[in-house]
Amino acid sequence: MKAIAIKQYGGPEVVEYLELPDPKVGPDSVLVRVRAAGVNPVDWKIRDGHLDGVLDVHFPLIMGWDVAGVVQAVGGAVTEFEPGDEVIGYVRKDAVEHGTYAELVSAPVRTLARKPAALDWAAAGGLPLAGLTAYQGLVKALRVKAGETVLIHAAAGGVGTLAVQIAKALGARVIGTASERNHAYLRELGAEPVTYGEGLADRVRALAPDGVDAAFDLVGGGAVGVSAELVADPRRIASITDYGVVALGGHYLFVRPDAADLTELGRLADEGKLTVPVASTFPLAQAASAQALNAEGRTRGKIVLLVD
Template sequence: MQLEANATMRAVVMDRVGGPEVMKLASVLRPAPGPGEVLIKVAYAGVNPADWKCREGYLKSFMDYSFPFVIGFDLAGVVVDAGADVAGFETGMRVFAQSDVGAGKWGAYAEYAVVSEASVVRMPENLGFAQAAAVPTPALAAWTGLFDEGELQPGQRVLIHGGAGAVGAFAIQFARHAGAEVAVTCGDYNFDYVTTLGAQHTIDYRTQDIKTAVQAWSPSGVDLILDTIGCATLPAGLDMLRPGGTLVSILTLMQDDAGPDHAEAVRRGLRTRVAFSKMPSGRLLGQIADLLARGQVRVPRIASMPMESVAQAHRMVQDGTHRAKLVLQVANDMT
């Protein structure tokens, strides 16, 4: 496909880190793919907690910010160009990916994004662009926490703290698919939702003592706890593990989140781990895509907002006032 040189695109651009007000819609030069890179026309971009943390500067220890900057970790769209050495990504292919924003490059909140070919995956045919954009970061975090760090095995019992969020929704399904028994914490208004995903035991974190409820369900303790929330919201986590059990926390990047007490865990003969997505992510995302294509896992409930409402979307995710996984519609001519 022959692309116009020096063409521009719409993007959500930051000129500094800060609150939602630092994000502005602007016209910027469209990027061009280099060696090993794919240029994607973005249909939808996912909105993750990692996005607002990136916006506020929490990722400074992981990456260099070079302004103007475009954030956004997750995207779905179509291939429009590729570097000369890239094979297997023809023009028009429907793909989804975790962007290279974690490496300090422009991310998904733009009409076009350049992504490392090692992170780009063909979309399952049974997903639309909005659904696909909701997958990468939460699904990768859930998988990494359960299997890479938690070493979950069939027949084990797992507690997923925060089961109704996007990470939790994927974690429930992955754990059940792996043959584990699953309990979750969430508000009682989400009990029906998490049950349809496969949760076998539900605990209302607002009205029940989580430790007591877990011990009633599994008196000898659980094999694995996946804490998707952090910030000391599960203070008795180690008390709920069986001997030799594991507590995995999803990396939150929050300054007030010290994570699990690693020293105390060692003293008790328990394991603690911190999970985060590793780049490039295409190999693992491809495995998840296979599960989605076969209908063995489904996308969490989603809600779409126009790219112009990005500040509102960030406020909703940051304040926890959203019930569905939020995605931004970037292009109006793609379904």
């Protein structure tokens, strides 16, 4: 099969388009023919070696954790899926080696759910990691409820866009930080936009004089500190970038594969409550260019690799 892999850590120059052996299918896994693979910041951070201290890595390393595709074969213990099923997955395994930037991937059933019918392949491929991050942060860490006000930092980004929609589906009021060029976009999603930067806490209080019930940091910097000024209970602050939130009593979130959570995201999509804006698509062979665009951090929505 064709795959995007690296043989050592480094920048975009180490990314190769290779012919590699088809993956083996274990008893609790299925073989997925990949139609789309989302590109996420963690992909190029692994490539650069930034996560070497926490992840067991083996070379050659096929990159990617997001997938949307069609089941080709099932392992001996699998009863959840059968060949021909369309699935999505956040295929993070215990070791980083056999990723989703490939024509085929062997995926444990615990990482998969059925593809939402409402999403095309590109949108489906961009949903899993970002969608699970948003869902697990809002529902499991922050426990956002109807009628509450939640502040989402970097609300127009890949995770933020989904977090806004999920929070709205939960019945919450959403205040989202973004640059002014993205304010109209956030209003379309149902959020109340505020410009990030110095004076943010005052701008949020102008919209919510009593502060907010919960805050979700997707950008880092001083977002956790601002959140602490606005949230009465520090247990209602979560961050995916700043581990210092734990010292305040909040939650540091590293997203986990979860079939039930993926299924719930699919339900929201099929009910018209969740869309996945796709900023750009690239063919598999141009994965290095897709990662470079992702690393710029200025795209609105998801960057996705399409696999023929």
